[in-house]
Amino acid sequence: MTKERSDVVNIGILGCANIARKNVRAVSLSEDNIVVTAVASRHKEKAEAFIKSNPGLAGATAYGSYEALLADPNVDAVYLPLPAGLHVEWVKKAAAAGKHVLCEKPIALTLEGAENIIRACEQAGVQFMDGTMWVHNARTAEMASAIRTDLGQLKSVISAFAFPAPEAFLKDDVRCKPELDGLGCLGDLGWYCTRASLWANAYEPPTAVQAHAGALRNEAGVLMHVGATLTWADGRRASFECSFDRAPVQQLEVAGTKGVLELSDFVIPTHEDTGAYRLRDAAFLAELDVAVTQRTTEHQVPMQRQQEVGMWEDFARFCG
Amino acid sequence: MTKERSDVVNIGILGCANIARKNVRAVSLSEDNIVVTAVASRHKEKAEAFIKSNPGLAGATAYGSYEALLADPNVDAVYLPLPAGLHVEWVKKAAAAGKHVLCEKPIALTLEGAENIIRACEQAGVQFMDGTMWVHNARTAEMASAIRTDLGQLKSVISAFAFPAPEAFLKDDVRCKPELDGLGCLGDLGWYCTRASLWANAYEPPTAVQAHAGALRNEAGVLMHVGATLTWADGRRASFECSFDRAPVQQLEVAGTKGVLELSDFVIPTHEDTGAYRLRDAAFLAELDVAVTQRTTEHQVPMQRQQEVGMWEDFARFCG
Known part of the structure; x- marks a missing residue:
């Protein structure tokens, strides 16, 4: 939270899967203006515990529902470490809320699901990216x-x-x-x-x-x-x-x-x-x-x- | 030809393919009692040239036909570097002549051909081996x-x-x-x-x-x-x-x-x-x-x- 706040990209995380910990670390290691500002879980205590146990999340807001996080106007983009079976639903909702999306792989269980995701983001004018790390090496x-x-x-x-x-x-x-x-x-x-x-x-x-x-x-x-x-x-x-x-x-x-x-x-x-x-x-x-x-x-x-x-x-x- | 001749295995080569040169070298590098004593080609001059150009073949007999080599009583075993399409015919003839056979791979073009080869060697009571080197490493x-x-x-x-x-x-x-x-x-x-x-x-x-x-x-x-x-x-x-x-x-x-x-x-x-x-x-x-x-x-x-x-x-x- 010590990063300069002018052109910062504020990230909200939907779900507390293990892989999210690696990504929280990545965001805090970056010298760019990216900050995780919110974490949502279906149980608010889980989001709070996740914030407490991950260095670099001090000050982030804990939400007890994904919808609540998507309604947060301070969140610019969401990270989806949810199981793939939930991706289509939550990418669509995130896009509809105007949030950019970084989605864990596999992005969907079917071609149709993947196409729905891409279409939703295109229509909403938000960025979509999948969480494949090695191509950014x-x-x-x-x-x-x-x-x-x-x-x-x-x-x-x-x-x-x-x-x-x-x-x-x-x-x-x-x-x-x-x-x-x-x-x-x-x-x-x-x-x-x-x-x-x-x-x-x-x-x-x-x-x-x-x-x-x-x-x-x-x-x-x-x-x-x-x-x-x-x-x-x-x-x-x-x-x-x-x-x-x-x-x-x-x-x-x-x-x-x-x-x-x-x-x-x-x-x-x-x-x-x-x-x-x-x-x-x-x-x-x-x-x-x-x-x-x-x-x-x-x-x-x-x-x-x-x-x-x-x-x-x-x-x-x-x-x- | 300096090897002790008591229990020596005398090898005859049917054909002068390139891979035969590597095998002639191998036989001469061996300290065991193995000697290449004959080389056959459909053109006798080719067999003679092969003998001249390969160290370790001095004294070997050149034959102008495969049949002539198979009729040589001093040959105990034959090496077949012939194309696979000729293997069934020549393994059968070699086995019938009582020669053990080391045959280049692939040993045959069909399963039936391979089975014919194995059967012919079993019936003649001769040894059959394919030329796969790496398994002997x-x-x-x-x-x-x-x-x-x-x-x-x-x-x-x-x-x-x-x-x-x-x-x-x-x-x-x-x-x-x-x-x-x-x-x-x-x-x-x-x-x-x-x-x-x-x-x-x-x-x-x-x-x-x-x-x-x-x-x-x-x-x-x-x-x-x-x-x-x-x-x-x-x-x-x-x-x-x-x-x-x-x-x-x-x-x-x-x-x-x-x-x-x-x-x-x-x-x-x-x-x-x-x-x-x-x-x-x-x-x-x-x-x-x-x-x-x-x-x-x-x-x-x-x-x-x-x-x-x-x-x-x-x-x-x-x-x-």
Whole structure:
């Protein structure tokens, strides 16, 4: 609350999900004029407890209903860490109240829901952004440039994102419940893989998408593992796997005719202050195929701001 | 030819393909009693030129037909670097002549062809082995042990093998011609990915196999890119991609509930004398998900013999 208040973007948070804590920290780490000024929960005590337990929220207003927060004229934009099943309703209400929206992923459970969200924000003239942090990383910008300059003709994206969900998660987490985050691992993890697949292809939509055999669902029908392939008419393809049932991976490989870009922590960087990626050239094997001549160069990108801070600063700029 | 001749295994080579040079080198590097004693080509001069140009073949007999080599009583076993389309015919003839067989991959273009090959060798009482080198690597043995002890319950295998084939290869190489190596990249590269998928699963056959959308073929119908998923009834899966149209990759990741094994040169090791692989544990993210806590350990395996030397020594032992 010590930030200069002239052109500040005041954020209200709808819901007290865990991921909101990381975002509150991001907003307070930013040197830009973004401030969290209000937190709403269906139980006011929960909002109050959230404000107390998160550094950087001193002075924020606690609301006992989402509607009350949306009625607060001091709130410029809302952050929605609610389960995906509630997004369409609350993005529409936030847009109708004239608030810009930063919405957690997956933004909706269906294409129709996503289109409703976008339309509502367009009609209300408010900014909409999803909460995908890694695209706001300085490393990501450098990698996008490397994809254009070092890989030749783009051919392939291969990605995987997984973690071993503990019993409690599989039983109680919203991401395992059909009425809340009904897309399961596809919405929670595959979201990032599809984003990476599109990002590497300059957001050109694929011509076809195929789910792989072997998808796994829990008893309620929610995806616990799934793979898929996206294809483009000129032979480009992207395949990915996302899973709640195996040791962690967050691997991304982008390959062209002349080179390969690869990293092992594309969603959440291993360290906050520096990000690594590797480039490999198109050389292959030595005489008689007895050794590899492909060269790998390691790249380290300093990150002056965390990617989630970058996300909030980009969002605040768009709102301005 | 300086090796002791008591229990020596005498090898005859049918055909002078490039890959045979690597294998001649492997046999001569071996300290075991294996010797290449004969080389056959449909043109005797070609066999003579091959003998002259390959160190370690001095004294070997040149034959102008495959039949003539098979009739040589001094030949104990034959090596078949012929195109896959010729394998069934020549493995059957070699087996009928009482020769053990080491056959290049893919061993056949169809399941029926492969079954014919196995049956012919069984009936003749001769040894059959395919030319997959990496399974004879000391690193592979260590990794198999790590998979059993460090990964928990096995869940996933993801692999990719590709190289950017030059124009001349796409036009003239046997691997691009339907009547020769008609499986294209699937037989040449996907062979290793399916082997890795089965190897990691202790060679338990999958219950289903699905080709991914987006396979690419040349004008003759030969595969230039394809991906596939193998699934097992208990939720295990293996997916792979193999391609002739992109910068090289030879990536293998084996994941279980408690850990991940990963390497970037699973088919042909980067160096001949040492092989690397990585193990990652099942830890994931730090407090607030702002950094990664998963630990990676790098493993280096000394390789006293090249994997292709290991292959020949294993083959010679099986023949004995």
